[in-house]
Amino acid sequence: MMDIAIYSLVDDMVSKAGTEGVVEYWLRVGESYAERMGKEAYVGWPAFNVAMKEGRTSLTVEGEVNVLTDLAIIDKDGDVIGYVYALKTCPMAPTMRRYISRIGPIPDSDTDVADSYNNRIRDSAVSNYCITHQRFREIAANNVTVAKQALECLQLANKGMTGDVKMVPENLARINVDERHIKSILRSASCVFAIIVKGKSAGEEVVD
Amino acid sequence: MAENIESNPFVDVSVFLFFEDISDKQGVEGFTNYMVGQAESLAKSVPEEEYETWDDFAKAVASGESVFSSFESIEQISKYGFVTNICPFSKAIREYIKRIGNFNPVHVEATDHYNHTIQPSAAHSACMMHQTYRKEVAKRIKIDGKPLQYAQIGAKAYTGEIALPPESWKKVLLEKAGISETQGFMEMRENSCLYLLYVEERSSR
Numbered sequence: 367m368m369d370i371a372i373y374s375l376v377d378d379m380v381s382k383a384g385t386e387g388v389v390e391y392w393l394r395v396g397e398s399y400a401e402r403m404g405k406e407a408y409v410g411w412p413a414f415n416v417a418m419k420e421g422r423t424s425l426t427v428e429g430e431v432n433v434l435t436d437l438a439i440i441d442k443d444g445d446v447i448g449y450v451y452a453l454k455t456c457p458m459a460p461t462m463r464r465y466i467s468r469i470g471p472i473p474d475s476d477t478d479v480a481d482s483y484n485n486r487i488r489d490s491a492v493s494n495y496c497i498t499h500q501r502f503r504e505i506a507a508n509n510v511t512v513a514k515q516a517l518e519c520l521q522l523a524n525k526g527m528t529g530d531v532k533m534v535p536e537n538l539a540r541i542n543v544d545e546r547h548i549k550s551i552l553r554s555a556s557c558v559f560a561i562i563v564k565g566k567s568a569g570e571e572v573v574d
Numbered sequence: 575m576a577e578n579i580e581s582n583p584f585v586d587v588s589v590f591l592f593f594e595d596i597s598d599k600q601g602v603e604g605f606t607n608y609m610v611g612q613a614e615s616l617a618k619s620v621p622e623e624e625y626e627t628w629d630d631f632a633k634a635v636a637s638g639e640s641v642f643s644s645f646e647s648i649e650q651i652s653k654y655g656f657v658t659n660i661c662p663f664s665k666a667i668r669e670y671i672k673r674i675g676n677f678n679p680v681h682v683e684a685t686d687h688y689n690h691t692i693q694p695s696a697a698h699s700a701c702m703m704h705q706t707y708r709k710e711v712a713k714r715i716k717i718d719g720k721p722l723q724y725a726q727i728g729a730k731a732y733t734g735e736i737a738l739p740p741e742s743w744k745k746v747l748l749e750k751a752g753i754s755e756t757q758g759f760m761e762m763r764e765n766s767c768l769y770l771l772y773v774e775e776r777s778s779r
Contacts, residue, residue, distance in 0.1 A: 367645040368589045368666040369581040371703060374616035375592065378608065395591045402674045427673060428584040457582035464579045468644045469619045498588055 369461040373473050376494055380475045385482035389497055392479075396501025400424065406510045411446055414512045414561075418451060424506045425519070425561070428457045428499065432555060439541045439560060439568055448562030450522070450543065452555035458495040459556065462527055472527075490534050492526030499557075507561055516564040523548045524557040542568035586666030587673055590681075593699070597680045605684040606702060610692070613703040617710030620644070625717045628653075628773065635771070642711055642722075642771075651761060654772040655727075655751035661766035663700035667732050694739055697731035704767075705729070712771070720773040727751065728758065728768040736762055 379388045403424035408414040415433045417423045425431075430453075437450035465472060472493075479494035491497055500521050507519035520537040531552060533545055541560050551558050597605035620641045625631040632650050634640040642648070646662045661667075670677065681699040688702045689695070696702050705726050712724040727747045729737045738744055748758055751770045761768050 367662040367704065367707075368586040368700065370645065371589055371612055371616065372585065372592075374619065375589070375608065375612040378612045378615055391592060391595055394595050395588055398595065399588055399591050399674075429582060455582075457584040460579045460581050461585055464581065467579070468641075469616070470621070473619075495585065495588075498592075499584075502588075 370465055370469070372461065372495065373465055373469075373476065376479060377473045377475045380478060385475075385479045386486070388475075388479045388494070389483045389487070392483075392494065392497040393501050396498040397505050399498070400502045400505035400509065403427070403506060403509065407514075408510070408512045410513050411449065414510075415449060423510065425451075425503060425510070428453065428502075430454045432551075434551065437543065437547075439543075439562055441566055441568060447566040447568070448517075448541070448560055450541070450551070450558065450560050452551050453557040453559070454555055456524075456556035457499065458493060459527065462493075484532075488521075488534065490521050490524065490532050492524055492530055492532055496524060503559060508564070510561075512563070517561050518564045520560040520562060522558040522560055523552055525552050525555075540567045540569070581665075583665065583669035583673075587670050590666065590670050593684075594678050594680055597684065602680060602683045602687045605680060605699070606687050606691070609684070609699065609702045610688075610706045613706035614710050617707050617714065620711060620714060622714045623716070625715070628717055631715070631717045631722070640715070642708070642715060645707075649765075652752040654770050655753050655761075656769055656771050657761050657765040658767040658769075659765050661700075661704075661730075661732075663698070663704065664732060664766070667698070667700070689737070693726070695726040695729060695737055697729040697735055697737040701729050701731075701737070708769070717773050723770075723772050723774065725750075725770040725772075726767075727770060728762045730762055730766050 376388055406423060408417060415435060418426055418431055419433050421430060432452040432454060434450045434452060438446050439448040441447045462472060476494045480491040480496065483491045483497045490500060503519045507517045510517050520540065521534050522537055523531060523533045525531050538545055548558050593605050593609060596608050623641055635643050635648050636650050646658045649657050649659065651657055684699045685696045695705055708724050712722040715722040725747055739747060747770055748755060750772060758768060
Protein backbone atom coordinates (compact mmCIF):
# COMPACT_ATOMS: atom_id res chain seq x y z
CA MET A 367 0.00 0.00 0.00
CA MET A 368 2.99 2.28 0.66
CA ASP A 369 3.81 2.55 -3.03
CA ILE A 370 0.25 3.51 -3.99
CA ALA A 371 0.68 6.58 -1.77
CA ILE A 372 3.08 8.05 -4.32
CA TYR A 373 0.37 9.33 -6.63
CA SER A 374 -1.80 10.97 -3.99
CA LEU A 375 1.31 12.32 -2.23
CA VAL A 376 2.67 13.83 -5.45
CA ASP A 377 -0.76 15.22 -6.28
CA ASP A 378 -0.95 16.84 -2.83
CA MET A 379 2.61 18.13 -2.99
CA VAL A 380 2.17 19.67 -6.44
CA SER A 381 -0.70 21.75 -5.05
CA LYS A 382 1.45 22.89 -2.10
CA ALA A 383 5.07 23.01 -3.38
CA GLY A 384 4.53 23.10 -7.16
CA THR A 385 6.03 20.70 -9.68
CA GLU A 386 9.51 22.16 -9.15
CA GLY A 387 9.29 21.53 -5.40
CA VAL A 388 8.34 17.88 -5.99
CA VAL A 389 11.27 17.45 -8.40
CA GLU A 390 13.61 18.75 -5.68
CA TYR A 391 12.12 16.37 -3.11
CA TRP A 392 12.50 13.39 -5.45
CA LEU A 393 16.12 14.28 -6.24
CA ARG A 394 16.94 14.43 -2.52
CA VAL A 395 15.17 11.10 -1.88
CA GLY A 396 17.27 9.44 -4.62
CA GLU A 397 20.42 10.87 -3.08
CA SER A 398 19.66 9.88 0.50
CA TYR A 399 18.49 6.39 -0.55
CA ALA A 400 21.76 5.74 -2.42
CA GLU A 401 23.96 7.25 0.27
CA ARG A 402 22.39 5.06 2.92
CA MET A 403 23.12 1.89 0.91
CA GLY A 404 26.85 2.14 1.69
CA LYS A 405 30.01 1.66 -0.36
CA GLU A 406 31.13 -1.31 -2.49
CA ALA A 407 34.43 -2.35 -4.06
CA TYR A 408 35.11 -4.96 -6.76
CA VAL A 409 38.49 -6.25 -7.93
CA GLY A 410 37.58 -5.97 -11.61
CA TRP A 411 34.79 -5.78 -14.19
CA PRO A 412 34.12 -9.56 -14.25
CA ALA A 413 33.50 -9.51 -10.45
CA PHE A 414 31.28 -6.43 -10.74
CA ASN A 415 29.28 -7.91 -13.64
CA VAL A 416 28.71 -11.18 -11.78
CA ALA A 417 27.45 -9.16 -8.77
CA MET A 418 25.14 -7.20 -11.09
CA LYS A 419 23.82 -10.42 -12.63
CA GLU A 420 23.22 -11.97 -9.22
CA GLY A 421 21.55 -8.82 -7.87
CA ARG A 422 24.10 -8.24 -5.10
CA THR A 423 24.97 -4.60 -5.78
CA SER A 424 23.21 -1.46 -4.63
CA LEU A 425 22.56 -0.82 -8.33
CA THR A 426 20.37 -3.90 -8.59
CA VAL A 427 18.10 -3.41 -5.56
CA GLU A 428 15.60 -1.93 -8.02
CA GLY A 429 15.25 -5.23 -9.91
CA GLU A 430 16.87 -7.70 -12.26
CA VAL A 431 19.22 -6.37 -14.94
CA ASN A 432 20.59 -7.85 -18.14
CA VAL A 433 24.35 -7.41 -18.18
CA LEU A 434 25.17 -6.68 -21.82
CA THR A 435 28.74 -7.91 -21.86
CA ASP A 436 28.73 -7.71 -25.67
CA LEU A 437 28.51 -3.95 -25.24
CA ALA A 438 31.82 -3.34 -23.51
CA ILE A 439 32.77 0.31 -23.68
CA ILE A 440 36.41 0.88 -24.55
CA ASP A 441 38.48 4.03 -24.50
CA LYS A 442 40.97 5.23 -27.13
CA ASP A 443 43.65 2.92 -25.72
CA GLY A 444 41.43 -0.13 -26.06
CA ASP A 445 40.89 -0.49 -22.31
CA VAL A 446 37.45 -1.52 -21.05
CA ILE A 447 35.99 1.44 -19.16
CA GLY A 448 32.48 0.10 -18.61
CA TYR A 449 29.42 -1.79 -19.78
CA VAL A 450 25.80 -1.27 -20.74
CA TYR A 451 23.03 -2.69 -18.52
CA ALA A 452 19.31 -3.10 -19.11
CA LEU A 453 16.78 -3.09 -16.27
CA LYS A 454 14.16 -5.67 -17.23
CA THR A 455 11.13 -4.19 -15.45
CA CYS A 456 10.58 -0.64 -14.23
CA PRO A 457 10.16 -0.76 -10.40
CA MET A 458 7.14 1.52 -10.79
CA ALA A 459 5.34 -0.76 -13.27
CA PRO A 460 3.57 -2.97 -10.65
CA THR A 461 2.46 0.12 -8.72
CA MET A 462 1.06 1.72 -11.87
CA ARG A 463 -0.85 -1.44 -12.76
CA ARG A 464 -2.17 -1.73 -9.19
CA TYR A 465 -3.20 1.94 -9.08
CA ILE A 466 -5.02 1.67 -12.40
CA SER A 467 -6.80 -1.52 -11.39
CA ARG A 468 -7.78 -0.46 -7.83
CA ILE A 469 -8.11 3.33 -8.01
CA GLY A 470 -8.33 4.59 -11.59
CA PRO A 471 -6.29 6.53 -14.18
CA ILE A 472 -2.84 7.81 -13.14
CA PRO A 473 -3.26 11.47 -12.04
CA ASP A 474 -2.03 14.22 -14.42
CA SER A 475 0.41 15.40 -11.73
CA ASP A 476 2.61 12.41 -12.63
CA THR A 477 3.24 13.81 -16.12
CA ASP A 478 3.37 17.42 -14.87
CA VAL A 479 6.24 16.60 -12.48
CA ALA A 480 8.08 14.56 -15.14
CA ASP A 481 7.70 17.45 -17.63
CA SER A 482 9.07 19.92 -15.08
CA TYR A 483 12.16 17.73 -14.68
CA ASN A 484 12.48 17.15 -18.44
CA ASN A 485 12.28 20.86 -19.23
CA ARG A 486 14.60 22.10 -16.50
CA ILE A 487 17.10 19.35 -15.70
CA ARG A 488 17.34 16.56 -18.26
CA ASP A 489 14.88 15.19 -20.77
CA SER A 490 14.93 11.62 -19.46
CA ALA A 491 11.82 11.04 -17.31
CA VAL A 492 8.78 9.13 -18.57
CA SER A 493 7.07 9.33 -15.17
CA ASN A 494 7.63 11.32 -12.00
CA TYR A 495 9.30 8.32 -10.34
CA CYS A 496 12.13 8.29 -12.96
CA ILE A 497 13.47 11.41 -11.24
CA THR A 498 14.34 9.68 -7.97
CA HIS A 499 15.23 6.36 -9.62
CA GLN A 500 17.76 7.85 -12.05
CA ARG A 501 19.26 10.05 -9.34
CA PHE A 502 19.54 7.00 -7.07
CA ARG A 503 21.55 5.12 -9.71
CA GLU A 504 23.86 8.07 -10.34
CA ILE A 505 24.71 8.48 -6.65
CA ALA A 506 24.86 4.72 -5.97
CA ALA A 507 27.38 4.32 -8.83
CA ASN A 508 29.59 6.95 -7.19
CA ASN A 509 29.76 4.71 -4.11
CA VAL A 510 31.12 1.75 -6.07
CA THR A 511 34.71 1.15 -7.22
CA VAL A 512 35.99 -1.38 -9.77
CA ALA A 513 39.73 -2.06 -9.66
CA LYS A 514 40.01 0.91 -7.27
CA GLN A 515 38.49 3.25 -9.87
CA ALA A 516 35.39 5.29 -9.03
CA LEU A 517 32.36 4.76 -11.26
CA GLU A 518 29.60 6.86 -12.72
CA CYS A 519 26.23 5.95 -14.14
CA LEU A 520 25.03 7.33 -17.47
CA GLN A 521 21.30 7.20 -18.16
CA LEU A 522 20.88 6.13 -21.80
CA ALA A 523 17.19 5.43 -22.46
CA ASN A 524 13.91 4.39 -20.88
CA LYS A 525 10.42 3.41 -21.93
CA GLY A 526 7.14 4.52 -20.36
CA MET A 527 3.98 2.54 -19.69
CA THR A 528 2.38 3.75 -22.94
CA GLY A 529 5.50 3.04 -24.98
CA ASP A 530 7.00 6.53 -25.12
CA VAL A 531 10.80 6.44 -25.18
CA LYS A 532 13.32 8.94 -23.82
CA MET A 533 16.92 8.87 -25.03
CA VAL A 534 19.85 10.86 -23.67
CA PRO A 535 21.90 11.63 -26.85
CA GLU A 536 24.85 13.24 -25.03
CA ASN A 537 25.38 10.08 -22.97
CA LEU A 538 25.03 7.82 -26.03
CA ALA A 539 27.66 9.93 -27.78
CA ARG A 540 29.97 9.70 -24.79
CA ILE A 541 30.07 5.91 -24.91
CA ASN A 542 29.80 5.79 -28.71
CA VAL A 543 26.74 3.56 -28.89
CA ASP A 544 24.19 3.88 -31.66
CA GLU A 545 20.62 4.93 -30.80
CA ARG A 546 19.17 2.09 -32.90
CA HIS A 547 21.08 -0.46 -30.86
CA ILE A 548 19.66 0.94 -27.61
CA LYS A 549 16.14 0.92 -29.10
CA SER A 550 16.51 -2.78 -29.86
CA ILE A 551 17.54 -3.39 -26.22
CA LEU A 552 14.45 -1.49 -25.03
CA ARG A 553 12.23 -4.04 -26.77
CA SER A 554 12.80 -6.35 -23.79
CA ALA A 555 13.78 -3.84 -21.09
CA SER A 556 12.38 -0.72 -19.47
CA CYS A 557 15.55 1.23 -18.75
CA VAL A 558 19.07 1.19 -20.22
CA PHE A 559 22.11 2.68 -18.54
CA ALA A 560 25.89 2.48 -18.68
CA ILE A 561 28.29 2.16 -15.78
CA ILE A 562 31.72 3.51 -16.65
CA VAL A 563 34.90 4.61 -14.94
CA LYS A 564 34.30 8.13 -13.66
CA GLY A 565 35.40 10.84 -16.09
CA LYS A 566 36.20 8.46 -18.95
CA SER A 567 34.62 8.37 -22.37
CA ALA A 568 34.83 6.19 -25.47
CA GLY A 569 36.30 9.05 -27.46
CA GLU A 570 39.63 10.79 -27.38
CA GLU A 571 38.94 13.11 -24.49
CA VAL A 572 38.61 12.42 -20.82
CA VAL A 573 35.50 14.13 -19.54
CA ASP A 574 35.90 16.34 -16.47
CA MET B 575 -10.97 -11.17 -6.10
CA ALA B 576 -8.83 -8.85 -8.23
CA GLU B 577 -5.37 -9.89 -9.41
CA ASN B 578 -2.80 -9.48 -6.64
CA ILE B 579 0.02 -7.33 -8.06
CA GLU B 580 3.06 -7.12 -5.77
CA SER B 581 4.78 -3.77 -5.44
CA ASN B 582 8.53 -3.39 -5.98
CA PRO B 583 10.11 -2.78 -2.52
CA PHE B 584 12.46 -0.22 -4.10
CA VAL B 585 9.44 2.03 -4.54
CA ASP B 586 8.02 1.31 -1.07
CA VAL B 587 11.27 2.30 0.62
CA SER B 588 11.61 5.49 -1.39
CA VAL B 589 8.15 6.62 -0.22
CA PHE B 590 9.29 6.29 3.42
CA LEU B 591 12.35 8.38 2.49
CA PHE B 592 10.12 10.95 0.81
CA PHE B 593 8.27 11.45 4.09
CA GLU B 594 11.58 11.68 5.97
CA ASP B 595 12.69 14.39 3.56
CA ILE B 596 9.43 16.26 4.18
CA SER B 597 10.11 16.11 7.92
CA ASP B 598 13.61 17.56 7.35
CA LYS B 599 12.04 20.58 5.70
CA GLN B 600 8.71 20.91 7.50
CA GLY B 601 9.16 19.07 10.79
CA VAL B 602 7.14 16.28 12.29
CA GLU B 603 3.94 18.25 11.82
CA GLY B 604 4.59 18.44 8.07
CA PHE B 605 5.29 14.70 7.98
CA THR B 606 2.01 13.95 9.77
CA ASN B 607 -0.01 16.42 7.70
CA TYR B 608 1.28 15.06 4.39
CA MET B 609 0.75 11.47 5.46
CA VAL B 610 -2.82 12.16 6.52
CA GLY B 611 -3.52 14.49 3.58
CA GLN B 612 -2.37 12.09 0.89
CA ALA B 613 -4.37 9.22 2.46
CA GLU B 614 -7.48 11.42 2.30
CA SER B 615 -6.77 12.22 -1.36
CA LEU B 616 -6.16 8.58 -2.18
CA ALA B 617 -9.44 7.54 -0.56
CA LYS B 618 -11.35 10.24 -2.45
CA SER B 619 -10.09 8.73 -5.73
CA VAL B 620 -11.58 5.29 -5.16
CA PRO B 621 -15.00 4.43 -6.63
CA GLU B 622 -18.07 4.67 -4.37
CA GLU B 623 -19.95 1.54 -3.33
CA GLU B 624 -23.49 0.66 -2.28
CA TYR B 625 -24.70 -2.51 -0.57
CA GLU B 626 -28.25 -3.54 0.24
CA THR B 627 -27.51 -5.37 3.47
CA TRP B 628 -24.79 -5.55 6.11
CA ASP B 629 -24.14 -9.18 5.18
CA ASP B 630 -23.57 -8.23 1.52
CA PHE B 631 -20.97 -5.69 2.62
CA ALA B 632 -19.25 -8.00 5.11
CA LYS B 633 -19.04 -10.72 2.45
CA ALA B 634 -17.55 -8.30 -0.10
CA VAL B 635 -14.96 -7.06 2.40
CA ALA B 636 -13.89 -10.56 3.44
CA SER B 637 -13.60 -11.73 -0.18
CA GLY B 638 -11.53 -8.68 -1.16
CA GLU B 639 -14.19 -7.34 -3.54
CA SER B 640 -14.84 -4.09 -1.68
CA VAL B 641 -12.64 -0.98 -2.03
CA PHE B 642 -12.28 -1.25 1.75
CA SER B 643 -10.18 -4.37 1.27
CA SER B 644 -8.29 -3.23 -1.86
CA PHE B 645 -4.94 -3.29 -0.07
CA GLU B 646 -5.42 -5.78 2.76
CA SER B 647 -6.92 -9.14 3.57
CA ILE B 648 -9.76 -8.67 6.07
CA GLU B 649 -11.59 -11.18 8.21
CA GLN B 650 -14.88 -10.69 10.05
CA ILE B 651 -14.70 -11.92 13.66
CA SER B 652 -18.10 -10.70 14.93
CA LYS B 653 -20.98 -8.78 13.39
CA TYR B 654 -19.08 -5.47 13.57
CA GLY B 655 -15.59 -6.63 14.54
CA PHE B 656 -12.98 -7.04 11.80
CA VAL B 657 -9.27 -7.90 11.72
CA THR B 658 -6.43 -7.55 9.24
CA ASN B 659 -4.10 -10.49 9.56
CA ILE B 660 -1.00 -9.06 7.85
CA CYS B 661 -0.30 -5.33 7.89
CA PRO B 662 -0.11 -4.20 4.22
CA PHE B 663 2.94 -2.09 5.16
CA SER B 664 4.88 -4.94 6.76
CA LYS B 665 6.75 -5.81 3.54
CA ALA B 666 7.80 -2.18 3.01
CA ILE B 667 8.94 -1.93 6.65
CA ARG B 668 10.95 -5.17 6.40
CA GLU B 669 12.57 -4.01 3.16
CA TYR B 670 13.48 -0.63 4.68
CA ILE B 671 15.19 -2.38 7.62
CA LYS B 672 16.91 -4.88 5.31
CA ARG B 673 18.23 -2.27 2.87
CA ILE B 674 18.86 0.78 5.04
CA GLY B 675 18.86 -0.25 8.68
CA ASN B 676 17.04 1.18 11.69
CA PHE B 677 14.01 3.32 11.01
CA ASN B 678 14.71 7.03 11.16
CA PRO B 679 13.48 8.24 14.63
CA VAL B 680 11.24 10.76 12.89
CA HIS B 681 8.75 7.92 12.26
CA VAL B 682 8.26 7.46 16.01
CA GLU B 683 8.05 11.23 16.53
CA ALA B 684 5.40 11.55 13.81
CA THR B 685 3.46 8.61 15.26
CA ASP B 686 3.49 10.28 18.72
CA HIS B 687 2.41 13.56 17.15
CA TYR B 688 -0.52 11.82 15.45
CA ASN B 689 -1.48 9.97 18.64
CA HIS B 690 -1.50 13.22 20.62
CA THR B 691 -3.12 15.54 18.08
CA ILE B 692 -5.47 13.37 16.01
CA GLN B 693 -6.28 10.10 17.80
CA PRO B 694 -4.30 7.66 19.95
CA SER B 695 -4.41 4.71 17.57
CA ALA B 696 -1.15 4.52 15.57
CA ALA B 697 1.58 1.98 16.29
CA HIS B 698 3.79 3.09 13.38
CA SER B 699 3.87 6.08 11.04
CA ALA B 700 2.28 3.94 8.30
CA CYS B 701 -0.79 3.48 10.57
CA MET B 702 -1.52 7.20 10.10
CA MET B 703 -1.90 6.65 6.38
CA HIS B 704 -3.74 3.38 6.72
CA GLN B 705 -6.26 4.48 9.35
CA THR B 706 -6.95 7.77 7.58
CA TYR B 707 -7.46 5.89 4.31
CA ARG B 708 -9.92 3.50 6.01
CA LYS B 709 -11.82 6.38 7.65
CA GLU B 710 -12.19 8.25 4.37
CA VAL B 711 -12.98 5.18 2.27
CA ALA B 712 -15.72 4.26 4.75
CA LYS B 713 -17.46 7.54 3.85
CA ARG B 714 -17.67 6.35 0.24
CA ILE B 715 -19.51 3.15 1.13
CA LYS B 716 -23.23 3.03 1.82
CA ILE B 717 -25.14 0.11 3.28
CA ASP B 718 -28.91 0.30 2.97
CA GLY B 719 -28.40 4.02 2.24
CA LYS B 720 -26.38 4.67 5.43
CA PRO B 721 -22.68 5.52 5.42
CA LEU B 722 -20.21 2.97 6.79
CA GLN B 723 -18.55 3.96 10.07
CA TYR B 724 -15.02 2.94 11.05
CA ALA B 725 -13.26 3.01 14.43
CA GLN B 726 -9.80 1.64 15.20
CA ILE B 727 -9.44 -0.57 18.28
CA GLY B 728 -5.91 -2.03 18.19
CA ALA B 729 -2.86 -1.78 15.91
CA LYS B 730 0.36 -3.78 16.30
CA ALA B 731 3.75 -2.45 15.18
CA TYR B 732 6.60 -4.55 13.73
CA THR B 733 8.27 -4.21 17.13
CA GLY B 734 5.32 -5.96 18.79
CA GLU B 735 4.02 -2.81 20.48
CA ILE B 736 0.26 -2.44 20.38
CA ALA B 737 -1.51 0.92 20.17
CA LEU B 738 -4.80 0.87 22.04
CA PRO B 739 -7.33 3.63 22.72
CA PRO B 740 -7.83 5.05 26.24
CA GLU B 741 -9.70 2.70 28.61
CA SER B 742 -12.99 4.59 28.37
CA TRP B 743 -13.04 4.42 24.53
CA LYS B 744 -11.78 0.86 24.42
CA LYS B 745 -14.66 -0.38 26.56
CA VAL B 746 -17.23 1.25 24.27
CA LEU B 747 -15.54 0.07 21.08
CA LEU B 748 -15.17 -3.53 22.25
CA GLU B 749 -18.78 -3.57 23.38
CA LYS B 750 -19.91 -2.29 20.00
CA ALA B 751 -17.74 -4.95 18.31
CA GLY B 752 -19.35 -7.57 20.53
CA ILE B 753 -16.08 -8.96 21.84
CA SER B 754 -14.53 -9.08 25.30
CA GLU B 755 -11.17 -7.50 26.17
CA THR B 756 -9.62 -10.97 26.42
CA GLN B 757 -10.95 -11.88 22.99
CA GLY B 758 -9.56 -8.60 21.71
CA PHE B 759 -6.09 -9.44 23.03
CA MET B 760 -6.37 -12.93 21.53
CA GLU B 761 -7.16 -11.38 18.17
CA MET B 762 -4.17 -9.01 18.45
CA ARG B 763 -1.93 -12.02 19.05
CA GLU B 764 -2.88 -13.44 15.67
CA ASN B 765 -3.50 -10.26 13.69
CA SER B 766 -1.97 -6.85 13.06
CA CYS B 767 -5.08 -4.70 13.31
CA LEU B 768 -8.48 -4.89 15.06
CA TYR B 769 -11.27 -2.44 14.22
CA LEU B 770 -14.93 -1.76 14.19
CA LEU B 771 -17.04 -1.35 11.05
CA TYR B 772 -20.70 -0.52 11.52
CA VAL B 773 -23.61 1.61 10.43
CA GLU B 774 -25.64 3.80 12.74
CA GLU B 775 -28.91 2.07 13.58
CA ARG B 776 -32.01 3.97 12.52
CA SER B 777 -33.41 5.80 15.54
CA SER B 778 -37.02 4.82 16.30
CA ARG B 779 -39.40 7.75 16.58
